[in-house]
Amino acid sequence: MQQTATDWNENSGAQISIAYAGLELKDVITKDLGDSFRINFNDTLKDLEGYLGNQSILTIPDIVLIEVDKDEKCFHVVDRLRKNFLMNGIIIIMISTRKDKKLVQRAMQMKLHDFYTYPFDLSDLRERLNFLVKFKLIRPKLLELSQEVDITYNMPAGKRFLDLFISSMMLIGLSPIMLIVAILVKLDSKGPVFYKSKRVGTGYKVFDFYKFRSMRTDADQMLAQMAVTNNQYAAEEEGTTKSAFVKIKNDPRVTKLGNFLRNSSLDELPQLFNILRGDMSVVGNRPLPVYEAEMLTSNEWSMRFLGPAGLTGLWQISKRGKEDMSERERKKLDNFYAQKYSFWLDLKIIVGTVPALFQKEKV
Incomplete structure (x- = not known):
């Protein structure tokens, strides 16, 4: 046989x-x-x-x-x-x-x-x-095995100090703006001010991830259909049915105020609390929704989870929102940062994040 x-x-x-x-x-x-x-x-x-x-x-x-x-x-x-x-x-x-x-x-x-x-x-x-x-x-x-990983990420003391300094200073300085945004979100549409979801960060650690709500309250229920019809990272090979990342093009779930919050990145400000708590860092690979993370378990791509999770990173400053951004390119950027991150690279990314905040693409 x-x-x-x-x-x-x-x-x-x-x-x-x-x-x-x-x-x-x-x-x-x-x-x-x-x-x-x-x-x-x-x-x-x-x-x-x-x-x-x-x-x-x-x-x-x-x-x-x-x-x-x-x-x-x-x-x-x-x-x-x-x-x-x-x-x-x-x-x-x-x-x-x-x-x-x-x-x-x-x-x-x-x-x-x-x-x-x-x-x-x-x-x-x-x-x-x-x-x-x-x-x-x-x-x-799996739960037992996850507690015995071969490689773990330990936050360098310098990086943690930088995270605490930047996040605390930003929270103090931006607190009036955050209060105004919270009031506008409440007045703009029905639903809570903050959106909370489960995200997967360093070492596949799952934590509660916070943003100002920029979508309708039924956005999660609509995702399964839109992940197929509107995904920027459409399946790249004939016969495949899904891609690892989901990024919706011209997302109809976004509210009128939500478009402004996303284009200005103001919706991301509550993640400063995540940084204070130690869930993530100022610079790192974006923590992923569980449905995305579970598709990145191969040896080739799981490396991204061996580095810090972050508010901003290489993806945000290099190709965020561009139509020619392939799923493989984004994975490579994540893996590169997990292997090569340093204090000086973090500073370069932080400086490059400012002009990248005001993106025009609706993704």
Whole structure:
């Protein structure tokens, strides 16, 4: 038997069982994955449900791989599967031959483990399947493992002193402006003055991140759809469904006052409290929302989290808001700073931040 599993995970796939539904891509899946996984093929969604209904807790497959049918009944099947306690936590992936953003949006809203549009690299799918099963097995141990990281970041005393000095002086000097902004936000639209979200900073530490609210109160609920249709960092390769960073172009969720606050960067002022608390530094890599950080776990890109998280950084002063800014370029800037940051580089970035504050691009 010819082994086609990826080198990093050779022989592991053969122990993974997949329940497959569909005919359109059956031959492709058989040819490329048949020797690497134990696959039970089902021609229709009804056949799949019948097969799964006959399984016990000991024979439930590791993965359900479903082709998107023309009537899109596959999504209803997923809903029914998730209501079955035996299927709780099962890995579900969909594949489609139709390049349709609405399908991707629906899959994201249902929080499927992944969605692929054919043609795509079968080796990528093979590696993804292996990873998802392994991740499911080790997930209960992640909290314990996160406390035993190989490399940790220790804030240099000089950098911390600079952070405390700058943030405290700015809070004292800008307190009247912050008070005025708070009043205007309250008068401009319904909702709280401050926006709080979970962000991932140094060493994957999660903390509460503060800004003046510049969006509608339902902005987070709208994100799943807009991350596909309006993302500046659109997927760069054919067949991919998502990019690591999300930056919305001409964001309709932003309020009238919010546009001014963002263009002047006044919405960022509450992060001075984050700096005082030690959650982040004045200069560093931007702390990311959890949904972005969880996509940057490869060895190549996780380096950005081994440096300080910051209010401003290389990205802000070099290419912030420019249309030619690719996702890979931004990652490289983050990695460069994590490796090369110094007191003098921080001073250079702080000086360069002032003209970068008044950006014209609406991103």
